[in-house]
Every structure is written in structure tokens, then in C-alpha cells.
Amino acid sequence: MFHKDVLVLDIEATGLDFTKHELIQLAGVLLDKKTLKEKKHFNSYIRPSHWNNREKEAMAVNNITWDTLKDAPSLKTVLKKFEKTFGTDVILAPYGTILDTLMLRISYRKSAMKYKFDYHVFDVWPLLYSYMATKKLLKDKKRFSRFGLDDAAKHFKVEVPEGRHTALVDCRVQAEVLRQIIKRMKF
DSSP: OOSSOEEEEEEEESOSOTTTOOEEEEEEEEEOTTTOOEEEEEEEEOOOSOGGGOOHHHHHHHOOOHHHHTTSOOHHHHHHHHHHHHOSOSEEEOSSOSHHHHHHHHHHHHTTOOOOSOSOBOOHHHHHHHHHHHTTOOSOHHHHTTOOHHHHHHHTTOOOOTTBTBHHHHHHHHHHHHHHHHHHSOO
């Protein structure tokens, strides 16, 4: 199926502007390259350096508070644990955004760490789009352009547990959406 294990990742951040906002949660679920079964996972909050730069809209979505973050490990500590958990010989797989991998790369730079992941990224959203197009399910293309993870989960009848918009829950939902797409497509 894949030539490397797939690392589904998700982040939560203090906003969407990668020049001023920071990671405050990083999670990943490593999927076996042949079976897509979960092999291991990682989840950590990150203590931000510039909490005052947060965006109200982002914080309303992720519901992460200072009380949750004040005793969290530093960015560099979390990145080292993330890398130790998964290694870097994996395919990074976000859902519908390059922002996750871009913020991860910038976080490595901010931590004076070398970014060792492959620059090739497997974004699940374009695969979903291709699936929907081949099945002639793109009747409302304008609406589909904003087709989020909740929409994909609903389409494939993937249960979305409580805690949606926490990074680890999102990773597991993304992983199941990926499994459902692969199961239905002929390669």
C-alpha cells in the first residue's frame, strides 16, 4: 500500500499565522504501511512562549486554556519526544492543510533542531476529493471546497468521539477516514 509507515499528525496552535502563532499541542498516530492499523501514538501539550499573541477564534475552537499549558513541556522537549516516538523515516499525513507540517517545520527551526522528515507529504484531503470525484459525489463543489474532517467522518459514518479538536482525537478520526477511502478505492 505505502512504502513507509504513515504518520497522521495534527496540531493545535494559538492561531493560523505561522509567523507569530505557536504550537500548543502536537499529536501523531503511526499507521502500518500495509494494514493501516495503529502501531503507536503520541500526544503532548506545549507551553507557549508568547501566550499573549493567541487568537481568540483559534482558542475558541481548540478550547485549550492557560491552566492546561502552564506546566506543559517546552517545544524542544516535545519535538524530541515526538521524534523519538516515531523516528523520521515516515510519511507525514495531515488532513487538508499544509499548515500542520509548515508549523512543525518552523517549530523545529525555532528549537534549533534539524528537520529530518521527508519534504513529501501525503495530505488526506486531496485523496478524499479524488474519491468523491470518481464516485460522482461532488454535486455542490462550492460546499465541498470547505469539506472538513467532520464532514468526511459523517460521510463515512466514522464515529467522532468527544474531544473533537484535540489533536490526538483528530488524528484518530483522520486515520479512520483514510482507511475508509483506501478500502473503497481501487488502485
